[in-house]
Amino acid sequence: MKNFLRTTAASALFAGLMAFGSSAQAQAQDVKTQSKGKGALVYKSAYQECISADLTGLKQCVNMTQATYVVTPSGNETSVWKGTVPVELRPANALVKDATWQENGKTYSSHSTTSPSGEVTVTLHYKANGKGKKG
Structure with a gap:
């Protein structure tokens, strides 16, 4: 027993x-939202935001999803946003816009590409001065 x-x-x-x-x-x-690749923190999310027309060059903000956010050990940051432009806002030819964006005391360089099919991608990049110091 x-x-x-x-x-x-x-x-x-x-x-x-x-x-x-x-x-x-x-x-x-x-x-699996975070991983460390070669020392960088890579964060994948489904965060959504209406991205400003100042960054896309379109007539109004566009709802986009943050596809990737990467922070390197030196403090550099890259954020990639993707979305689809409503039919009435779609350009006849590819639209490319470079700009700057300020947020939380940081200045980001921005590159946006909008295709006639409505696909839009905005990449924001912050380059730190030295290891983790604000620039």
Whole structure:
């Protein structure tokens, strides 16, 4: 009887650990939003914002999703936004706009490309002066 109880308890413990391990692994796969590649922090998100016409060159802001945000150990930042322009705002020819954007005491250089099909990408880049110092 003791052996039966030990075997049953050990089996239950093993099954519980296996179930916990599987659920923990599944959760980890779903949450893969941050990784470190060559020392940089890469953050992928589904953050949405109406990106200003000042950055796109269009007549009004466009709803876009932040596809990637990267911060390097030196403090440089790159943020890539993607979206689709409403039909009434689409340019007849490719529209490219370079600009600057100030936010949180930092000045970002911006590059925007809008295609006639409506695909728009805005890349913001901040270059720090030295290791993590504001520029």
